[in-house]
Amino acid sequence: MTDTATAVATAHPNIALVKYWGKRDEDLVLPLAGSLSMTLDIFPTTTSVTRCPGMPADTVTMDGHPATEAVARRVVRFLDLIRQRSGCGDHAAVDTRNTVPVGAGLASSASGFAALALAAATAYHLDLDTRGLSRLARRGSGSAARSVFGGFALWHAPDPDAPDPDAASYAEALAGVRVDAALVAVLLDTDPKPISSRDAMRRTIATSPLFPAWLCDTRLDLPRMRAALHAGDLAAVGEIAEDNALGMHATMETADPPIHYLTGQSYQVLERVRALRAAGGNCWATMDAGPNVKVLCPADQAAHLAQQLTTATGYRTIVARPGPPAALHPQAETGR
Numbered sequence: 001m002t003d004t005a006t007a008v009a010t011a012h013p014n015i016a017l018v019k020y021w022g023k024r025d026e027d028l029v030l031p032l033a034g035s036l037s038m039t040l041d042i043f044p045t046t047t048s049v050t051r052c053p054g055m056p057a058d059t060v061t062m063d064g065h066p067a068t069e070a071v072a073r074r075v076v077r078f079l080d081l082i083r084q085r086s087g088c089g090d091h092a093a094v095d096t097r098n099t100v101p102v103g104a105g106l107a108s109s110a111s112g113f114a115a116l117a118l119a120a121a122t123a124y125h126l127d128l129d130t131r132g133l134s135r136l137a138r139r140g141s142g143s144a145a146r147s148v149f150g151g152f153a154l155w156h157a158p159d160p161d162a163p164d165p166d167a168a169s170y171a172e173a174l175a176g177v178r179v180d181a182a183l184v185a186v187l188l189d190t191d192p193k194p195i196s197s198r199d200a201m202r203r204t205i206a207t208s209p210l211f212p213a214w215l216c217d218t219r220l221d222l223p224r225m226r227a228a229l230h231a232g233d234l235a236a237v238g239e240i241a242e243d244n245a246l247g248m249h250a251t252m253e254t255a256d257p258p259i260h261y262l263t264g265q266s267y268q269v270l271e272r273v274r275a276l277r278a279a280g281g282n283c284w285a286t287m288d289a290g291p292n293v294k295v296l297c298p299a300d301q302a303a304h305l306a307q308q309l310t311t312a313t314g315y316r317t318i319v320a321r322p323g324p325p326a327a328l329h330p331q332a333e334t335g336r
């Protein structure tokens, strides 16, 4: 009998309110500081992994086309890790589908590697709990460790003297969050990234004079953010998130050579968010390794805020609420 197995999993992107920017170990993808995010209910990634005994190499398709060489290499490296752990040397066919609008610049390695980790772990019969799955997803892309969970997730940085730092760096769902938040994503024109976030992190650590200060700040932001979420203090959540994001971008912009993910359009949206806030609005901005601005607000004000931002800037907006954890598609859960 041929022991093939297919598993299909879906995961959603997440947006960090306290950012991950910088690794202490590139190979194990261990962060220098903890981070905290909200998983979104939009733009899921669905990935199927079919283990194919006898197939000479892995195949990787994305949205129906062969993946780029860079993406395929990263997926194969991840599958190598799974093969090593499972003791099963089979190659696999990986097919990934994204639902992000073309050119929106919101494609996410977080949802991609969280879905791949769950589907591949299932197809190769690795028996993982959510912590183990989060640690595995982390090896594909750091932020994927958080997309394993729905709602709000906290990704731990290992203590400097942890005996097994790999085991100590996992994400977990944050319980007891008392804010009812939404994120309005403002979709700007996007060119391909000027530099991958992986390379940008490396350059920032090596050359930005602001990086050590930001690292200290972000380590303080993490407990403050948790406290604000537990207290239901959305204004504090928003202020910490916006400061943290601006600080992260300051480290990049002072790298050598500088890294500019934010564009004139991003600053235009940022100005609008500040103006709305000055007029009494409840809205705070956060930005990642790209030009798009995501605006945090109370859930019941999101539709109105989205309309205000679209009217003021002319850019498309989409409202995201806290989303679900990574999940298997039931019909494909077993393949034995």
Ligand code: 2P0
Pocket (backbone or CB within 6 Å): 014, 015, 016, 018, 019, 020, 021, 029, 035, 109, 110, 140, 141, 142, 143, 144, 197, 198, 287, 288, 289
């Ligand atoms: C974050 N970002 O916390 C930060 C904020 C972008 C800016 O995690 O090198 O794709 O694969 O671990 O996870 C993007 O970085 O980087 C990211 P790798 P990843 O969401």
